[in-house]
Amino acid sequence: MKTYITLLSATLVATMASCSREETKTEVKEELPLVTVDVVHSQAVPQQREYTANVEAENLNNIAPSTPNRIKTIRVDVGDRVQAGQTLVTLDSSNSDQIRINLEQIEREYNRAVQLLEIGGGTQQAVDQLKAQLDAAKSQYANIQENTVLRSPITGVVTARNYDPGDMSGNLPVLTVGQLSPVVKVLVNISENDMADIVAGQPVNISLDAFPEETFSGKVYRVYPTVDPATRTFGVEIRIPNPGERLKPGMFARVTIDFGERQNVVVPDRAVVKQTGSGNKYVYVLHGNKVSYNRVELGRRIDNSYELIEGVADGDTVVITGQTRLADGVEVEVQ
Numbered sequence: 001m002k003t004y005i006t007l008l009s010a011t012l013v014a015t016m017a018s019c020s021r022e023e024t025k026t027e028v029k030e031e032l033p034l035v036t037v038d039v040v041h042s043q044a045v046p047q048q049r050e051y052t053a054n055v056e057a058e059n060l061n062n063i064a065p066s067t068p069n070r071i072k073t074i075r076v077d078v079g080d081r082v083q084a085g086q087t088l089v090t091l092d093s094s095n096s097d098q099i100r101i102n103l104e105q106i107e108r109e110y111n112r113a114v115q116l117l118e119i120g121g122g123t124q125q126a127v128d129q130l131k132a133q134l135d136a137a138k139s140q141y142a143n144i145q146e147n148t149v150l151r152s153p154i155t156g157v158v159t160a161r162n163y164d165p166g167d168m169s170g171n172l173p174v175l176t177v178g179q180l181s182p183v184v185k186v187l188v189n190i191s192e193n194d195m196a197d198i199v200a201g202q203p204v205n206i207s208l209d210a211f212p213e214e215t216f217s218g219k220v221y222r223v224y225p226t227v228d229p230a231t232r233t234f235g236v237e238i239r240i241p242n243p244g245e246r247l248k249p250g251m252f253a254r255v256t257i258d259f260g261e262r263q264n265v266v267v268p269d270r271a272v273v274k275q276t277g278s279g280n281k282y283v284y285v286l287h288g289n290k291v292s293y294n295r296v297e298l299g300r301r302i303d304n305s306y307e308l309i310e311g312v313a314d315g316d317t318v319v320i321t322g323q324t325r326l327a328d329g330v331e332v333e334v335q
Contacts, residue, residue: 032333035322037286040267042314045300045307047197047259051188055208055251057178058185058239059154063088064173065147069095071167071174078161082152082177089150089174096144103137110134154179159249180245185221186253189233197259198223204238205256208247216240216247218255264299265308270320272298272306283312284319284326286334291319293328 070092076082110130116122160176163169186206190198202220217240224235238255240247273282281298284291296311312318319326326332 032331033322033325034335035284035286035291035319035326035332036335037317038268038271038320039315039317040265040271040312042263042265044261045264045266045302047262048300049190049194049257049259051190051255051257053186053188053253053255055240055247055249055253056185056187057156057159057180057249058183059156059179060159061153061156061177062173063150063152063175063177065091065150065169066143067147068169069147071163071165071169073165074161074163074174076158076161076175078158080158082156082158084152084155086152087149088152088158088177091148091150091169093148096141096148099137099141099144103134103141106130106134106137150174152177156180157245178249180248181242183239184242184247184249185237185239186218186255188236188238188255189228189231190236190257192227192232192234194259195223195227195234198236198257202257204258206238206240207254207256209252210248211246220257265312265314265316266302266305267308267312267318268320269301269304269306271318272296273323283308284323285312286317286319286332289333290329290331291326293326 071089072092073090074088075090076088082088110127110133113122113127113130117124117127154177156177156179158175159178161174162172163174198220200220200223204218204220206216206218207214208216218238220236221239222237224237227234267283271283273284274280275282281296283294283296285294294311297309299307299309301307319332322332322335
């Protein structure tokens with residue numbers, strides 16, 4: 001009897017434990033991830049893009065001779081204003097003097113040949129030969145003069161000086177002159193997707209770290225006609241009025257271009273999930289009682305929401321909390 005009671009007790013305990021485990025398994029199996037959701041819609045989203053660039057002079061001229069030569073004088077320094085045609089640099093004139101003497105000699109011989117021809121003591125052939133030599137010598141002398149006395153082709157400011165008097169000119173320009181008025185320019189690279197939405201004359205806003213409280217107005221001056229295959233971008237030149245030459249080359253600028261509005265879906269930022277180990281972004285979309293894992297392309301951030309370029313449709317229901325236990329195709333319980 002004692003043995004029977006002991007066996008019966010053990011059987012009851014095992015049965016109860018087994019039932020308890022089955023109930024626990026059933027409870028765990030039936031427990032679904034709890035999520036909250038939101039229905040999203042498309043709306044008109046302002047398409048403003050910000051680009052960074054450096055301010056550049058409207059025109060930039062490198063002042064240098066065509067061949068290396070000894071520098072005698074440099075009449076200006078960095079920061080000096082210069083006028084178009086102003087003499088900036090003089091170089092050694094030894095070669096110039098020799099060419100000038102040769103030119104004067106040929107000119108005298110040519111004049112004598114002309115006089116002889118007039119009195120019947122010469123030939124037209126001799127005159128023509130000397131005339132050709134004279135023209136060549138004049139051209140050579142003008143070229144050497146241009147490379148002995150260097151003048152500024154534009155009105156502007158000296159932005160760089162690379163040599164001192166007595167140096168031999170080399171690969172670098174002696175001086176660099178930048179034109180800072182009436183405008184300066186910035187160059188930005190814009191995605192090829194926006195090429196159809198930008199035209200010459202389009203207004204833009206520019207902010208600079210040097211003037212944090214001000215916004216400057218500019219216009220698109222030139223749209224480059226080709227796309228860089230490596231970056232899938234094209235260049236846009238923007239010109240900014242610069243009265244008083246306050247804007248200087250090298251200043252850091254932020255350029256804001258308004259491309260109008262586009263109808264796109266907007267989702268709460270809590271709905272966007274970043275995939276670990278990559279830069280891909282996803283949103284869980286509810287279909288009945290299951291979710292799909294949709295890869296999305298983000299546009300602008302708008303307060304606590306994101307514009308979506310693609311990945312979610314107008315009217316979809318998206319998960320905004322509880323994503324940690326989710327995967328593609330998982331059944332959920334909506335709170």
